[in-house]
Amino acid sequence: MPLNWNTTIINPKDLIHISRGDDKVIYKYLKQFKELIPPRIESLNESLKAGDRRRVRQLLHQMSPQLQFFGIKDIVQPIRRLEHEYDTIPFEELSLLVDSIIIKLNLAIKDVDLTLKENF
Numbered sequence: 001m002p003l004n005w006n007t008t009i010i011n012p013k014d015l016i017h018i019s020r021g022d023d024k025v026i027y028k029y030l031k032q033f034k035e036l037i038p039p040r041i042e043s044l045n046e047s048l049k050a051g052d053r054r055r056v057r058q059l060l061h062q063m064s065p066q067l068q069f070f071g072i073k074d075i076v077q078p079i080r081r082l083e084h085e086y087d088t089i090p091f092e093e094l095s096l097l098v099d100s101i102i103i104k105l106n107l108a109i110k111d112v113d114l115t116l117k118e119n120f
Helices: 013-018 023-050 053-069 076-085 090-119
Strands: none
Touching: 013 023, 013 053, 023 053, 023 090, 053 076, 053 090, 076 090
């Protein structure tokens, strides 16, 4: 039975391709996303509060491959920008970019939760 992808921000195309459509592998990746991303969001928030630009960059860099893998809309460009301009971008602008990324990550978590609930 094909999986129901009732998602708004995740594009599962790459996930399906890399997992070769194997539901067990897809499930594993969805669970991994759900386990890894919330603590990283928390770390991003803490790093922002501490004004730690380097840590913000490091966290986003670590998450980037997984986020691309999940096809999260409009997230790659802001992350790339922050990876390159983290030390020169005005902190207020950096904060706004990170906040918009966090909003998208929270929406992606909701998509993952819904996908898990409807399919597994």
